[in-house]
Amino acid sequence: MSVMGPLDGIRVLELAQGVSGPFCGKLMAGLGASVVKVEPPDGDFARWLPPRVPASSPSEGSALFHHLNTSKKSITLDILRPEGRALLAGLIDRWADMVITSFSPSEAEELGLTFQQLSTSSPAIVVVSVTDFGDTGPYAGYVGSELAALALGGYLYLTGESDREPLKPWGYQAQYHAGLHASNGAVAAILRAEATGAGDQVDVSTVEAASFLASAAPGWAFFYKEEPSRVGNRLANLDPKQFYPSTMRPCRDGWVHAHGNIREPSLMELLMESPELSRPELVAEPKGHADEIDAIMDRWLAKHDRAEVVELAQTLRIPFTEVFTHDEVIDDPHLNGRGSFRSIEHPAIGVAKYPHAPIKFSKTPWSTDAAPLLGEHTDEVLSGILGLAAPEVGEIRSRGVA
C-alpha cells in the first residue's frame, strides 16, 4: 500500500470560490485530504480570472484557478435550487468531515451551511468560513476585495515608499495568508473533533490575516507612541542605531536584496572594498545613515553583475540574495534541483509547472495533481457517494441542477 498524506481520510467539501477558501482547500488536498469542490454550473469565478493561458475551453484558462485547485475533484451543483441543496445536504451527511465556504452569514444560514444547522446530524463536522471581513463585526456586510482587506487590515499602509502612496503588494497576498490561517484553524479543529467528537465553526477573515501581516507595527505604535510608516525595502524601525543595510538595490544587470551580516557588519567593507563603510558615524548609527550607505553600495553594485555580487557575498556569509523575476523563479536551478516544482499534464492546458510541496515530510507525501475540469467528477461523486444510478444523474444534469 502506498503511503498516504498526513490528512489521509479527511473528507472536505469546498464550496468556497476565489482565492482564500480555495487556497485553504489546496493545502488540505496537498496534505492528503480528499477535497471535492462544489462549483456553481458556470464554475468558481476564479476560473475566469487572469492570468489567462491558452486552453481548450474558456472555463479552463485561468492559471490562478489551476494553481489554487490542484489535487481536488470538481462537481457542479446549483445549490440555489432546492434540488441542488438537497443533493448537497446528502453529500455533507454521508460523506463530509469538513466544509469550506465563502458565503456571508445570512447566505450560509439560508443554504443550511452553518455549524449550528449541520451539527444536529453531524456533530463532529468542521465548518470553515473564509470571507473578506468575517462573519461578525461592523464591516461583516461590506463589499470585500483584496485591496479593501489590505487597507482595513493595516498592511497596505506599511507597503511602499514613505514619500509616496501606500502600495498594494502583487496579487492576493492577504487572501493567500487568510487561506493559510484557515488551513491551520481547520486542522486544529479536526484534531479536536477527532479526539472529542465535537466539531466547530471556524470563522476566518482576510482583513485579520492582513492585520496579522502588519506584525510588530501596532505594538510599536502602542509602546513607543510613534506611528511606524512605510519604509520601502528597508526594515521598519525608527531607531537610527538599528542595523543596516537591509534593502534592495540595483546592480549592473538586475537587483539584489542587500543585507549585511548582523554579527559581523564590517564584512561589508571587505565585500565592497570600501573603507567608507567603516566610517565611525556609519558604524554607530547605520540606519540613520541609510541613504549614505545606499549611495556607497550603489557605486560598487553598478560595476558588478547580480550573480557575481550574490556569490561573493554568500562566500563571505553575507546574506545577499537575488531579486528574481517570476520568469527566473520558474527556471531557477535550486528550486528545480530540489523538486520545488512539479510538471503536470492537464487535458485543457497541457503540461505546466506548479509550485510543489511547501512542506516536505520525510515519511508522508505532498500531493500536487492537476486541477479538475469544471464538473469533471459530478457523475463519479453523485453515483459513488449518493448512490445515484446513471439515468438519475442524467436527469439531474438535464434539469441543469448539476
Add this chain to the structure above:
Amino acid sequence: MDKPLHGVRVIELGLAVAGPLAGQVLGDMGADVIKVEAPFARGRKPSEYVHPQSGEPAEDPWNRVPKFNELNRSKRSLILDLAKPDGREAILKLVERADVVLENYSSRVLGNLGIDYDVLSTRNPAIILVSMPGFGRTGPYASRVSYGPGIDAMSGLAHLSGYRDSGPIKPGNHYCDQNAGMMAALATMAALRHRRRTGQGQQVEVAMLDGGIQSVGETLVAASLGVHVSPRQGSRSDWMAPHGVFRCTGDDRWVAIAVTDDAAWLRLCEAIGRADLAAEESLHSVDGRLACQDRLEGALTEWCATRDNYEVQHLLQACGVSAGAVITPSEILTDPHLVARGSHPFVQHPSTGPSPVPAVAWHFQEHPVPPEIPAPKFGADNDAVLHDLLGLSTDEIARLRAQEIVMDSPKKGG
C-alpha cells in the same frame, strides 16, 4: 473543553520571526510550548533593550522587547546553553518527554550542537522535528544564508510588486517569514495527526522559499506556459477598474477603492455625483474602464481629496462599493471592526503591563481559544521545567546555574 493541542508538548528552538511565530500558534492551540533560549538571547544590541514606555533603562529591559513579546506568547521559557555538554544532555532529556521539536536555526546549527534528527530520534523515535531553513537542506543554495526579506526577493514577490515607475518593492515587514511560520504550524499539526494514527514521528522541512513561491503561484504556472504577467502595476488590478489608493484629508491619510464589477461602477458614479461618467457607454464594461484608468483615477483623486478616509469608506460601502480606509498601525488597535473581531486583544504582561498581541485570523465559534498567556519573562520557567518536568534535583539545577548553562538573566555579549 480542552484546546485542540491539549497534551502536546513542543520544544521550540526559535529565533527572529518564523520559528517563534510557529511556536506561538501551537501554544495558542493549547500545546505546552517550551521555548529553549540561549543565555544571551532576546536582542543582541543594547539599543533593543529599551524601556518601551519612557525610553529609560528598566530593571529587566530584556523582558520589554515588544518585538519579542508579540511573537512569544502562550509559551514557557527555559534558558539553556546547548553548546555545553550538560546543556545538551538536558535538552535531550526534554526531547524524551516531548512530541515536537521546532527550530529555525541556520541549517548547520543542529548538527553542530549534536542534536540533529538522527540523535533526537534515537532518544525519542516518535519525535517530530520541524525545521524552517531559508532554502531547504537540498539544492545548490542549501548552504546560503538569508533572512526573511531576502526570501521575499527570491520568490518573485518583490519583483512583481512596485509602483509603475519604480524598482521592485517588497511587501511590508517580512511576508515570507510569517508565511513560513504559519506553514510550519500547519505542518506540525498535520504531522501530529499522522503520528496519532500510525505512531510514527518524522522529519519535516518547511523551506521559506518553497512557501514563498506558493503566494505567486499563478504567475509561475502562467510563465511555464509562456504567458508573462506585467510586473509592478502599482495598486491597479488587471480585472477591476478603477482600483487604487487615493489621498484624503489629513497627513498621510488614504483610502482604497476597488470597483469589483460593472454594476459597482454605476453605483460609484452615483455616490460621487458623476452622472456624466455614468452616461459614458464605453465605461460600462471593465475593458472600457481599464483603457482609461488615468482619467478615472483623476476623478476619484479629486473627489477624495476633500474628504476624510473613513468618511469615504462609509459613503461608498453604503452604496455597495468596495472601499476601505488605509488604516495606520495605531488604528489597527482602534478600528471598530478589528476591535469587535478581537484581532489584537490585550494580555497582561508581567513587565510591560497590558500589551496588545496579534491574534490568529481564525476564530472557533463553539470552543474559542483567545490568546491569554503573555510572553514569558527570560527564564521564567527554568525551575518548573528542570525540576517538575525533568525531575532534576535542586543540587543538579544549582550546578547547571553555576556552570552558566541555566541563567535567570541574560549574559552580556553573545
